[in-house]
Amino acid sequence: MKDQSTDSSNHQPLLSNKLKNWLLVGGVVALALIPLVIVKDGKFGGADDQGKETITKIAPNYKPWFESFMKPASSEIAGLLFAVQAALGAGTLGYAIGLYKGRSEAQRLPHHPVNQKIEQE
Amino acid sequence: MRKNNRPRKALSLFAMVGLSTYLILGGAAPAQAMHIMEGYLPLAWALFWWLAFVPFFAWGLRSLVKITKENPDLKLLLALSGAFAFVLSALKIPSVTGSCSHPTGTGLGAVLFGPSIMSVLGSMVLVFQALLLAHGGLTTLGANAMSMAVAGPFAAYWIYHLVLRTSGSYGVAIFCAAALGDLVTYVVTAMQLSLAFPSPTIFTSFVKFGGIFAVTQVPLAISEGLLTVLVWNWLRQYNSEELNTLKSISVRNNVL
Numbered sequence: 001m002k003d004q005s006t007d008s009s010n011h012q013p014l015l016s017n018k019l020k021n022w023l024l025v026g027g028v029v030a031l032a033l034i035p036l037v038i039v040k041d042g043k044f045g046g047a048d049d050q051g052k053e054t055i056t057k058i059a060p061n062y063k064p065w066f067e068s069f070m071k072p073a074s075s076e077i078a079g080l081l082f083a084v085q086a087a088l089g090a091g092t093l094g095y096a097i098g099l100y101k102g103r104s105e106a107q108r109l110p111h112h113p114v115n116q117k118i119e120q121e
Numbered sequence: 122m123r124k125n126n127r128p129r130k131a132l133s134l135f136a137m138v139g140l141s142t143y144l145i146l147g148g149a150a151p152a153q154a155m156h157i158m159e160g161y162l163p164l165a166w167a168l169f170w171w172l173a174f175v176p177f178f179a180w181g182l183r184s185l186v187k188i189t190k191e192n193p194d195l196k197l198l199l200a201l202s203g204a205f206a207f208v209l210s211a212l213k214i215p216s217v218t219g220s221c222s223h224p225t226g227t228g229l230g231a232v233l234f235g236p237s238i239m240s241v242l243g244s245m246v247l248v249f250q251a252l253l254l255a256h257g258g259l260t261t262l263g264a265n266a267m268s269m270a271v272a273g274p275f276a277a278y279w280i281y282h283l284v285l286r287t288s289g290s291y292g293v294a295i296f297c298a299a300a301l302g303d304l305v306t307y308v309v310t311a312m313q314l315s316l317a318f319p320s321p322t323i324f325t326s327f328v329k330f331g332g333i334f335a336v337t338q339v340p341l342a343i344s345e346g347l348l349t350v351l352v353w354n355w356l357r358q359y360n361s362e363e364l365n366t367l368k369s370i371s372v373r374n375n376v377l
Contacts, residue, residue: 016129017354017358020129020132020354021351021354021355023129023132024132024347024348024350024351024354025347025351027132027343027344027347028344028347028348031214031340031341031343031344031347032214032215032344034217035215035216035217035218035219035340036215038217039215039217039218039219041219044215044219044220044221054314054329054330055161055314055318058318058320058326058329059318059320062161062163062318064158064159064160064161065160065163065164065260066159066160066258066259066260067159067160068159068251068255068258068259069252069259070252070253070255071255072253072254072255078254081253081254082211082213082254083211085207085208085210085211085249085250085254086207086208086211086212088204088207089204089205089206089207089208089209089211090204090208091204092200092201092203092204092207093201093204093205093208093352096197096198096200096201096204097201097352097355097356097359099197100355100356100359100360101355101358101359103359103360104358104359104360
């Protein structure tokens with residue numbers, strides 16, 4: 001509700017923006033969930049190994065000539081590393097968007113605490 | 122109010138298209154690799170793609186240095202573009218084919234800063250995954266970077282400007298750019314694999330490699346498009362100032 005008042009100067013009402021954003025999130029969630037429901041016999045393995053299999057099928061004599069230096073010790077460790085990757089990215093993303101949001105609010109509201117602090121100095 | 126309805130209508134249309142795609146193609150079929158695995162490109166091809174990628178990387182570094190020198194304030198937005206690719210390529214999302222793949226997240230940065238900087242940001246993601254996760258590889262880094270950090274972003278950039286010019290809607294343009302850029306990445310991957318493994322011809326291999334993964338990737342491309350529009354909405358709402366700075370930069374350094 002607080003956001004709504006800050007955005008009134010904008011020509012687009014925030015509620016519809018907000019609704020739009022929720023629709024976008026909902027769409028992504030639905031796209032991820034629907035396969036789990038409609039594909040009954042899916043293994044949902046990584047596409048990596050299947051890609052390898054396709055190459056082995058097409059070129060049975062091909063031998064990979066290089067190995068990764070480091071492989072995650074188990075699928076748990078791989079999961080951890082993927083989670084770290086996502087967390088680093090999402091943290092940065094949230095920080096930036098949050099900073100932008102706070103800054104734009106401070107500019108729109110003359111009595112925002114940020115501005116009062118500047119006035120006092 | 123009326124102006125607002127158009128993107129939303131387009132959105133629901135896309136959602137319907139996505140759903141129909143699911144229902145029609147919802148059979149189980151094998152999936153294709155997201156990136157080419159370590160050692161799975163013959164030496165000559167691995168070298169070829171490395172050599173092809175290096176100039177793009179140099180170009181990207183140059184743009185990166187130039188942008189941060191002229192507008193130090195934009196560094197956070199740059200970090201955001203990189204972070205977006207980082208998150209999205211870590212998200213393995215189930216698809217209708219009964220396997221998982223991930224989006225690329227390179228469309229946003231390409232549209233904001235121009236495609237060349239994504240050659241640097243995108244390859245950072247690839248290096249992280251190749252070194253720590255054994256996902257992709259160092260020998261195949263050149264090929265993977267050409268598809269994910271060069272071809273996808275450039276396609277996204279051109280599609281964005283093309284769609285923006287014809288439709289006039291930022292939302293639709295961003296969606297198409299991100300979704301099609303994602304697909305182009307995988308089409309190029311299929312092309313690279315079929316060039317290296319023609320059986321018996323490059324074309325039949327391409328049909329084999331491309332036809333299979335295309336189905337897996339379509340819903341993921343739609344997800345990528347939706348997520349990119351989401352971040353774009355936030356940026357437009359809270360940071361229209363820097364978006365305008367970017368617009369004037371891209372007008373000056375037009376890539377086309």
